Amino acid sequence: MLARVALGIAMIFAGIGHLSFARVEFQAQVPNWVPMNKDLVVILSGIVEIMLGLALTFWTTYKVQIGLTLAIFFVLVFPGNIAQYTNGIDAFGLDTDRARLIRLFFQPVLILWALWSTGALQFLVKKLS
Incomplete structure (x- = not known):
């Protein structure tokens, strides 16, 4: 539970950064x-990110689905x-x-943190075996 809540809080903080103090830095990515x-x-x-962070922190009924959604989000961003690396862009x-x-x-x-902390990793392993 602690790992899930910590990730949720980190997501909320990152989302707030997107909307305010780190907006230009995120644009570089x-x-x-x-x-x-x-x-x-x-x-x-x-x-x-704010919505996923809040859901991850407080909506425990659907934590597996939220973990899967967050993992997909991490893949999509x-x-x-990669662009920051290949284009040599300085940010953060x-x-x-x-x-x-x-x-x-x-x-x-x-x-992996998103999948493990929500039980989604165990869900996927069970589904695939």
Whole structure:
């Protein structure tokens, strides 16, 4: 439960950052090929992050489904991290190619955290066996 709530709080904080103090930093992660205004993408993804964070923290009846949804969200935003690396964009203190590359390895950790902390990983293992 603690890992799920901690991730939920982190998502809420990140979502608030999308809408306020880190908005420009998040815009730097939106790939150039996304056919939308970068600021709009950041705002919409921030709203989604807040909603997922609140759901993860408080809506325990559907925690497996929320965990699966959050894992999918983490997969969908991963191209932004790749674009930041491949385009050499400085944001969030990631000002070297090495730092941007290391950042890429944390996305699978977030995906596993979302799945494990909600019971979705056990659900998937059971479904696949």
